[in-house]
Amino acid sequence: MKLEKLQSPKLSWNADSVPLSEQFDDFYYSTDGAVDESSYVFIEHNQLANRFEQACLLSESSAQSVFRIAETGFGTGLNFLLTLQLWFQKAHKNSALHFISFEKFPLCIADLQKAHQIYPQLTEFSNELCQHYPLLLPGWHDVWLFDKRVRLTLWFGDVLAGLPELDASAGSKVDAWFLDGFTPAKNPDMWQPSLYQQMARLSHEHTTFATFTSAGEVRRGLQKAGFAVEKASGWGKKREMCFGSLGQVRRHSSKAPWFNRPDPMAIGTAIVIGAGLAGASVAYQLAKAGWQVTVLEADSQVAQHASGNLAGTIHPLITADWNLRSQWYLQGFEASLRLLLPWLATNEIQGNLAGLVQLAVTEVGEKRVQEALTRVGLPNEFAYWMAQAECAVKAGTNVSAAGLYFPQGGWVNPPSIVTRCLQHPNIQLELNQTVSSFQRADSQWQVQTQSAVFKSDCLVVATGALNTELNQQLGLPIRPVKGQVSHLLPEQQSAPLKCGVMHEGYSVTLDNGMAVTGATFEAPDMSQTLSTDSHQANLDITQTAMPDWVKSEAGALQGRVAFRPTTPDHLPIIGPVADPAWMTESYLSQSHTHAVYRYPSQQYQAGLFVSNGHGPRGLMSVFLAAESIVADLHGQPLLQPNALYHASHPARFAIRSWRSGQVAQD
Secondary structure (H helix, E strand, O other), X not given: OOOOOOOOOOEEEOOOOOEEEXXXXXXXXXXXXXXXXXXXXXXXXXXXXXXHHHHHHHHHOOOOEEEEEEEOOOOXXXXXXXXXXXXXXXXXXXXXXXXXXXXXXXXXXHHHHHHHOOOHHXXXXXXXXXXXXXXXXXXXXXXXXXXXXXEEEEEEOOHHHHHHHOOOOHHHOEEXXXXXXXXXXXXXXXXXXXHHHHHHHOEEEEEXXXXXXXXXXHHHHHHHOOEEEEEEEOOOOOOEEEEEEEOOOOOOOOOOHHHOOOOOOOOOEEEEEOOOHHHHHHHHHHHHOOOEEEEEOOOOOOOOOHHHOOOEEEOOOXXXXXXXXXXXXXXXXXXXXXXXXXXXXXXXXXEEOOOEEEEOOOHHHHHHHHHHHHHOOOOOOOOEEEOHHHHHHHHOOOOOOOEEEEOOOEEEOHHHHHHXXXXXXXXXXXXXXXXXXXXXXXXXXXXXXXXXXXXXXXXXXXXXXXXXHHHHHOOOOOEEEEEEEEEEOHHHEOOOOOOEEEOOOEEEEOOOOOEEEEOOOEOOOOOOOOOHHHXXXXXXXXXXXXXXXXXXXXXXXXXXXXXXXXXXXXXXXXXXXXXXXXXXXXXXXXXXXXXXXXXXXXXXXXXXXXXXXXXXXXXHOHHHHHHHHHHHHHOOOOOOOHHHHHHOOXXXXXXXXXXXXXXXXX
């Protein structure tokens, strides 16, 4: 999924503080009364007041009801704020709002605030939006507002590139469309047949739409896609507008049926195998969603493998072209901050996410960063370049290179996160339970350990790198890579580091004064013994980056060995596990050249999921993985664009091999 660098809108403002787009030579909304126009066109003609009331009545007698709106131009966010205002006038505690909007030229927070200041009745909603407004980076951003009762999904980029990335499964359909954006005469690139086709794909039989324009090409495009179109008097100086509903639901074939989502399940019981970061985070999200969760851990304590390190860093992945991995880990980074920042604020976990320095200690690394700054356009709130002297001030010690500073990056203590996740009252932890096998019988999963059989409706396998037998049974190409970190006592440091520092490894001084530095990459070495040579390798990369910081010889250091679960494409393996026999019969043994619509939808082993392969960036992936698994279980909308969901799907390796004409691997 290739994304284009964002362009800032060129604005001018009239005397009434209404913004004018100089790119499109058009005002963002009517100068005759923006609030009244938006309410008349989008809210009234989508019948939102009545429909919100119906949603609230439904919520009183059932599980949470979600109303979903999609908009084709976020602009100043005025339509969103007015929708929020109406929603909270009608809202029931079990109802939720999901608002999806696309914006090719997103405004900065200052311009949003300026545009909102003339609407004091919307101040509460404006403040909430501006407080959580995402970074101005291309692609998908999720913003959760008002204690997660409202989800705002913003796509920064071309709407025609963003719409195909929306999931069209039953629980993700749009209830109402706001066809906003600049007039078709001035913005013809948006008002294309593909827009209306995507609208139809994402709509259900009761979906409505409204738009300020009544241009003939818009009406005809909507009608051709299956929408019934009506006209009404326009607002202000506009003579007519149009509105309507999906009159004809048509079948839309998936372009990747092998990655179609599983059928949702009713909330029940779940087993999670593994009590590291991956297992604990998914257990926590399941428990929060109402599942009764049993966590099976082979060791006598939790977080005994890669999740047991004293510190791990959290920061986005910067690439020169903002490739798929960068996009994936931006999603993961945002999900990590959503969960961890509140816990840090209340001292429930250990760490500091108030900044991190990434030193450009190699020529290749510096070139990549400089290209990203130019080609991607990293906003300062996300990352900015600092001279060598500035990096030294941030780090608290002399450094050998300039680098990037991540204001929201930092470090956390993984064991404290595991402990916090497993404290949920819906979680039962079973230690010393080595899983020997699992199978589905009588509509439940039966998990055999050396001492007991555990049963559940859902099973999530999150065993990390070393359980080769289970990984092979699930068809997971997990490769364990040894990593040794070195521990420095306070007296073995010239001074405590003021923030986490990335170099060819990473270095962090903990709150108690001890420091962690490393880590080695030692494949295929499977020895679990601490090595002086590995300590020396850690010291070498650390001293290259920070020549005055370490005051110790390698032989005097303590440390820790762990094994990272890595994958061939350096992305984690997350989601539902396909039925291997069915997949072989329906895909892998068939010609790979048929038209996509001829292949059936993927079939899964009901209730079986995996979260593994998180590698060295697990702190930027396990929390998104947990949220994604729960969304799949409940049939909720994806937390990622389709391309990123597919990129970490458990079936991707077999499907790629088959689609490329190679023999699929067992």
